[in-house]
Amino acid sequence: MIAESMYQELILEHYKHPQGRGLRDPFDAEVHHVNPTCGDEITMRVKVGDGGKVEDVSYDGQGCSISQAAASVLHELTTGSTVPETLAVVEEFTRLMQGRGQVEPDEDVLGDAVAFAGVAKFPARVKCALLAWMAYKDAVVRSAS
Amino acid sequence: MIAESMYQELILEHYKHPQGRGLRDPFDAEVHHVNPTCGDEITMRVKVGDGGKVEDVSYDGQGCSISQAAASVLHELTTGSTVPETLAVVEEFTRLMQGRGQVEPDEDVLGDAVAFAGVAKFPARVKCALLAWMAYKDAVVRSAS
């Protein structure tokens, strides 16, 4: 299931046609994360509704295809789920990325994000894939406080 | 002519039976030289008489066989010669020692000191052989002033 190449069709698709891109109102928290070693950056807003449902994740940023596609996939996977559900995805995604390509991903949890499995074999790119997810985690924590 | 071993019979002989050792009066100049890397040291006195004749070279010191034998040979070669004659020996001896074993020694100038030719192949020991000679040169310069 782990792809040979990093550039899965799905990643390129999301990069060329990002989902949910752009910063929108209303929001509970906004964060700005930068990857200083490569200059990738992202601004992300989160709106959590009643019952802990993630109502919107909006974002803007610049960087390589991996970091941009990751944000787009994240938007799709999180919007409409509950906060605890999305945090489980963040956790599994992080585990996959830091596994140096040795970790078997849990597709049930990850959904489309499993397309990023190939990235884990490229340590230099792991930070790109994680940028949006770390920003999301940060934003969710702030939105709760 | 260059010996295989550093430890020529003549060197060992001078080491075991040093010539002219001990500090004596009268003297024109006294110097103390140390080789800081190995701790060898020598105190040397020079007495120059009328007509620039070296009347006495007396010394005391401690160190390895090479440095001690060098002082003994120096005593023999210099006492009774003129200052310019002895400085020519110093110069030729220095040239030999710094020649990394590639220099053909001038036996006419060096006399017994040619026995040290083998030392030149051991960079670590060259300073031992030169200690007394450098001290002598220094003492002669001071005695003239």
Place this chain on the structure above:
Amino acid sequence: MSTEFDVERIRKDFPVLSRELPGGRPLVYLDSGNSSQKPAQVIEVMREHLSMHYGNVGRAMHVLGAESTEAYEAARDKVASFVGAPSRDEIVFTKNASEALNLVAYAFGNPINEDPRFMMGPGDEIVISEMEHHSNIVPWQLLARRTGATLRWFSVTDEGRLDLSNLDELVTERTKIVSIAHQSNVLGTVNPVARVLARARQVGALMMLDASQSVPHKPVDVAALGVDFLAFTGHKAAGPSGIGVLWARAELLEAMPPFLGGGEMIEAVWMDRSTYAPAPHKFEAGTPPIVEAIGLGAAVDYLASVGMEAIAAHERELVRYALQELGEVPGLKVVGPTGLEDRGGTVSFTLEGIHPHDVGQILDDEFGVAVRVGHHCARPLHLRFGIPATTRASFYLYNTPAEIDALVRGLHHVRKVFA
């Protein structure tokens, strides 16, 4: 290509160039500005020394110690003659160019120092440039923070040249040291040393060159350059990792306070004080990178046997061809001089709408083309051009026009993937 320069024969000297990458791709190594590959001649000298002749240097009186000492000091002779140093004692072995640059920076404003040229405090100034490698920026920033001195810098023109229009305002009586790259590791620009040096001399400032990108690629003669300090690094010059060089005028090495303390750099030690060995040993504390220096000696022998003029000519041909061919790739923009004058074999560029990380990865993944992507340890230069990163191809004696063709083919494919 020049006829006497037989690149195919040279390539045979570099074992890795015959390597097949996973998936059967041949290796196209265009990242020598980052670190060069090593010829068998260097690798073999190191292996042989480690296997059969190794002992510590300086201290040992046995056969192995003598053999290592002789080989290590012979490497110093070779390096000295390679860069035209007036004396072998002006060659200090460090672990890399960065240590050499830091060594000089730490000589300033050191309370131990007594020479006025190396005193530094508030009001004194250090001048560098916007095109420097981080290793020629951060040591001076740290120095400025330690001493209260002010760090100033030349800016860079749109063409990627040092902007000397304010030379006289920048380098003044307050300037203690000017330190700039001989050749930029991003732009390929070769800087006008003589003009800057003339001004430094006028105001009594010292001048250092970061020659990490010039010494490996063309004849460099420190005496002809006339500067005070010059640093370079072994791993970019066909030599091993773990070895760098500081050249400095003998008189300055003597005036500078010691940097690292320890074995080998001393003359005599008491518990409460020490006296120091004369340079170069004064700056080589502890067991030096013995086998690495020996490897670097073999590397400069190798380079000299090929001929530095010939290497420079070969690279000039390559960069001419590269600029011409890259110019045909739609959306590609070269950052740095597009002419051949005063430039070396390094070409950095952007590809419109495609991030360099993606460029580099696909070139590697699908074509075996190794380039460097990112800010190449020159982030301020990238900030100046308003871009986070570039893709960089850098050439050396073993590269061929066919490898540039492979790069260009790869770039066309990259554009297709992200179209």
Place this chain on the structure above:
Amino acid sequence: MSTEFDVERIRKDFPVLSRELPGGRPLVYLDSGNSSQKPAQVIEVMREHLSMHYGNVGRAMHVLGAESTEAYEAARDKVASFVGAPSRDEIVFTKNASEALNLVAYAFGNPINEDPRFMMGPGDEIVISEMEHHSNIVPWQLLARRTGATLRWFSVTDEGRLDLSNLDELVTERTKIVSIAHQSNVLGTVNPVARVLARARQVGALMMLDASQSVPHKPVDVAALGVDFLAFTGHKAAGPSGIGVLWARAELLEAMPPFLGGGEMIEAVWMDRSTYAPAPHKFEAGTPPIVEAIGLGAAVDYLASVGMEAIAAHERELVRYALQELGEVPGLKVVGPTGLEDRGGTVSFTLEGIHPHDVGQILDDEFGVAVRVGHHCARPLHLRFGIPATTRASFYLYNTPAEIDALVRGLHHVRKVFA
């Protein structure tokens, strides 16, 4: 000799041990305390990496860069586990032990530093000992001169032990750092770390161990030792030249100001300021000794596969035999402990009326026995014993009792020559 420890098999791993010296003498290498020989396993890993897998680390995104980065960082893992570091990020690669010691010394009294533990000025004290290697003396002397702090030291007893009788007067509230050898490179003495550390903790001082002579020879566990900093060097541990290690508690590495500035040690750089990478990279400016670290990784793999307990036991057997046999040589006086308790495989001695230089040279010339003669970079210790120099035999895993017999035969001959 222990039965499971097959020294003849081990000797086959070290190519140089089969070397014939000029004149057909076999090599008897008793100078491992100065620098050890290297097994084929280490040499081969380095050759293979230089030939087929070399690229710069950290920065490159191509196959070679990834392979080098992986091997380099794997070496860090190996070294961390070899010395029991709680985290791999506590292992900083330096060029040698001396750089590691200087790195820590430069952290003190640095105007950039903001942590009270590293502030230093007049009134503050540094404590070392009289048995230190120059590399654990001079950096602290230089620090004292830079900051106006006071350098103090433990003296050494006639038996060659640290004199702890004035521990409480020496290590006081004024003490900022205590730095002593884990094992003396001259006496063989293993120092009582726990007692000194307890006092350092009592007064709030930091403590550093110079483990250059212990890590190669016996199991060392930094966590169990409980100190703050520990330095050692690759070339004494069956590894290559050009690589050393600083281990420090993560929290201290974070608190310390940067030392060398440059590429790799930064997070982001602007012209006027920088932020720094987390440790260990914060202290690894420039291209590190890549292949040398990889070689050291192979060396600790090799040592671990033999077993550090087994190596220590083997050396204990050798030193027991050596002390017994040397005791029979007329006029020979051991400098250092003559019992086996708390001592390693290093024996220094004088031979009445014969200068060590002469001893060493004849042992080498006529018997192929390589020992070290001089002050072994521990001049103050020799001054303390009132002798300018000693002859030192130091053992490692590849030495045999027969080699000690050769040494003793040689010494008898030396006595005859100079009788």
